Amino acid sequence: MFSFSLSIFGCQMNYADAEIITASLQKIGGQKIPLSPQSDVIIVVSCGVRQGAEERIINWTQKLRQKNSAAIIILTGCLSHRVDIQERLAFTNIFFTPINRWSEQIKKLTTIFQPEITSNGSCQDDFYSIKADYSSHYRAYLPIVTGCNNFCAYCVVPYARGPEISRSPELLLAEITKLIKKGYKEIFLLGQNVNSYQGLDQKKQKWNFARLLRAINAIPGNFWIRFLSSHPKDLDQNFIETLQNCPKISRQLHLPIQSGSNRILAKMNRRYTREDYFEIIKQIRASIPNIILSTDILVGFPNESEADFQDSLTLVKKVGFEKLYALKYSPRPETAAYLYPDNVSTKTKKKRQQILDQTWQKIAEKQNQKYLNREIIILIDKIQKKADQKWIIGKNLDNKDVIGVISNKTKTPKIGQWAKIKIEQTGSLGLRGKFISAF
Numbered sequence: 001m002f003s004f005s006l007s008i009f010g011c012q013m014n015y016a017d018a019e020i021i022t023a024s025l026q027k028i029g030g031q032k033i034p035l036s037p038q039s040d041v042i043i044v045v046s047c048g049v050r051q052g053a054e055e056r057i058i059n060w061t062q063k064l065r066q067k068n069s070a071a072i073i074i075l076t077g078c079l080s081h082r083v084d085i086q087e088r089l090a091f092t093n094i095f096f097t098p099i100n101r102w103s104e105q106i107k108k109l110t111t112i113f114q115p116e117i118t119s120n121g122s123c124q125d126d127f128y129s130i131k132a133d134y135s136s137h138y139r140a141y142l143p144i145v146t147g148c149n150n151f152c153a154y155c156v157v158p159y160a161r162g163p164e165i166s167r168s169p170e171l172l173l174a175e176i177t178k179l180i181k182k183g184y185k186e187i188f189l190l191g192q193n194v195n196s197y198q199g200l201d202q203k204k205q206k207w208n209f210a211r212l213l214r215a216i217n218a219i220p221g222n223f224w225i226r227f228l229s230s231h232p233k234d235l236d237q238n239f240i241e242t243l244q245n246c247p248k249i250s251r252q253l254h255l256p257i258q259s260g261s262n263r264i265l266a267k268m269n270r271r272y273t274r275e276d277y278f279e280i281i282k283q284i285r286a287s288i289p290n291i292i293l294s295t296d297i298l299v300g301f302p303n304e305s306e307a308d309f310q311d312s313l314t315l316v317k318k319v320g321f322e323k324l325y326a327l328k329y330s331p332r333p334e335t336a337a338y339l340y341p342d343n344v345s346t347k348t349k350k351k352r353q354q355i356l357d358q359t360w361q362k363i364a365e366k367q368n369q370k371y372l373n374r375e376i377i378i379l380i381d382k383i384q385k386k387a388d389q390k391w392i393i394g395k396n397l398d399n400k401d402v403i404g405v406i407s408n409k410t411k412t413p414k415i416g417q418w419a420k421i422k423i424e425q426t427g428s429l430g431l432r433g434k435f436i437s438a439f
């Protein structure tokens with residue numbers, strides 16, 4: 001028996017990976033404990049998307065080593081393959097493993113802890129065939145595609161996670177059916193580019209993302225389906241019709257554009273133009289007029305001029321994104337753009353980020369008014385109490401953040417239940433209303 005704990009940075013994919021890591025370590029006799037430097041094994045699931053995260057993770061890993069000189073530290077995730085990081089952390093004597101080579105670590109750990117293996121431990125070769133140990137009892141994150149083949153000029157993911165691999169549709173459907181029977185209410189599908197899903201079934205037939213979505217939607221039960229992220233170059237009419245016809249799928253689509261300037265989009269290697277993007281939006285809105293759109297925009301990519309930024313701004317206004325993640329460009333070793341000068345000042349990046357934030361918030365403020373006086377269903381994520389007040393926090397199927405105030409006499413509902421809320425107030429960041437009932 002050995003104890004292990006996890007320290008997770010970055011995106012939802014890393015959290016999903018951590019649930020699989022947990023299951024794989026439990027198989028070889030590991031016992032998960034809350035994050036503690038005193039664990040026998042500490043797994044740092046790292047993020048390499050921006051420089052700031054990289055520095056934080058290196059410092060954090062060094063601190064862990066200082067607090068426990070004997071622990072086995074494993075650095076995995078999107079920094080672990082980088083030779084310069086391995087050299088910087090070499091003195092801490094840790095293992096480095098990209099997630100697609102996780103089985104190497106399991107083999108090493110099995111050797112180290114061999115005498116103490118208590119369960120029927122095994123070394124699984126394929127990381128994504130291991131069944132996750134989900135940390136939530138009502139929302140399950142399932143990676144459906146891992147890795148990426150797109151090589152956008154700014155992005156580390158193809159280097160860190162390797163080529164795109166799709167999980168088998170049968171494996172996913174069996175897992176989701178089991179989760180729904182257990183009472184899970186939200187199935188969250190993950191991939192760097194879910195729309196390029198190409199799972200092979202046992203008959204060697206290829207499934208695309210639309211087919212997978214339709215099959216999940218057909219599983220009996222009351223549940224929601226969400227997914228992240230979609231790449232504009234891979235959206236097609238079949239997918240749009242699937243969204244239109246499958247009521248369990250969220251009507252909110254996160255479609256990262258990254259820039260509204262054709263010059264920058266070409267330099268980024270995104271393989272679409274702003275005109276292509278407008279065309280996709282037109283097609284989606286023709287089928288699903290009330291679709292809610294969100295996006296990611298990188299500000300300050302090398303040589304991004306004021307005119308390029310204005311192209312991003314006009315695009316945001318024209319599409320009417322109700323949420324937008326504006327991210328300051330950060331040069332990443334290995335990527336194509338690393339060779340270009342990072343020549344947009346931090347001040348300008350910040351300014352552009354602020355302008356984009358103000359813009360989407362204004363759009364959201366206006367759009368959110370349509371919820372006023374409506375009764376909506378949310379999935380409860382948090383319950384908070386303060387003095388003589390209590391309220392619940394959750395999201396509806398449109399992915400809006402909602403607060404529901406509970407009167408003192410009402411029985412407090414539970415996290416993971418559905419709740420009906422009557423909306424009484426709306427703003428740019430979400431909705432607020434009166435809790436009516438939970439079920």
Ligand code: SAH
Pocket residue numbers: 049050154155156157191192193229230231256258296297298327328329330331332
């Ligand atoms: N696969 C998704 C995005 C994955 S990375 C897509 O194709 O859009 C998540 C977000 O991190 C990206 O949308 C991008 O805006 C941001 N990002 C990626 N590389 C970055 C970098 N070098 N600097 C700053 N932000 C970056």
Ligand code: SF4
Pocket residue numbers: 148149150151152155156157158192193231
């Ligand atoms: Fe990175 Fe582009 Fe792949 Fe997204 S599609 S993960 S931005 S390389």
